[in-house]
Amino acid sequence: AATKVRREESLAPKTTMRVGGAARIYVEPATAEDLRATVAAARARGVRWLMLGRGSNLVVPDEGVDGVVISLAAAAWATFEARGDGRVWAGAGLRLKNLCGLAAKAGLTGFEFLEGVPGNLGGALRMNAGAMGGWTFDVVEAVTLMDADGTVRTLPKAEMEVGYRHCAELKNAVALGALLRPAAQVEADAVNRQLDVYRRKRQESQPREPSAGCIFKNPPGTSAGRLIDESGLKGARVGEAEVSAVHANFIVNRGGATAGDVLELVRHVRARVRRATGVELEPEVIL
């Protein structure tokens, strides 16, 4: 398949929050060479460029993005190769849901906690996404990345600075894929049973409406959701954006929300939690 380039591409449908305007230029590179050329062209013109990931951890502004938005949506980036030594090579464009499904089929356990994280592997690496007590980097051996200048490097995890929702090396670089280490080889049924346990847990504790996942990072030692809940904010609304009644660290789009609604509600929540508890919540999503 060829690289896709479009002008004024609407981003809302490409995000899980479903708000925001268009990208001046939107590119789906089909190859690493085209990705390199896209970034180089943006840099040469002094134009902002950014990776969309799966569009699940950001709120696109209503005025859109005045720059180049890049998505590794082409099939070539969604590879999954179970290797003879038990490890797995996965491309950055592979959705976590598909990673889990393919691992289950291959009888590889250890990735199940990622099942419900609405992202692709590249985004999950960039922010060390986590759920159910696990972090993406728990299962990473090495990451292959492209620096902003186009250099491709493979870094072992031990040489990377990773933490809670943080990966220093990917702040200004693009993850191309990673070598992953499953915990063990088991029966496919056992993997599927574990996936079901997590799926049920998530369905009970997290909302189904469009959202960007958790809006704020958990402050050390506590849960942002609990603080927001205890500040009496469940159900608080600005326009069509609402603090979820299911989990207070989710802002959900009730239908016609704008990015402006979401941002105003974020400000309101921060101010109210600050007043009620003294804690300054830090956004986890890109606002």
Ligand code: EPU
């Ligand atoms: N709680 C409340 N009210 C709420 C929400 C939560 O009192 O409205 C309480 C819960 O009862 C529980 C505690 O807060 O005692 C923690 O809640 P939960 O288990 O839902 O975990 P969390 O810390 O709120 C984290 C991650 C989620 C991940 C879940 C499940 C962050 C910011 N959030 O949430 O990740 O899915 O654990 O493992 O680290 C995300 O990062 O986007 C995200 C959704």
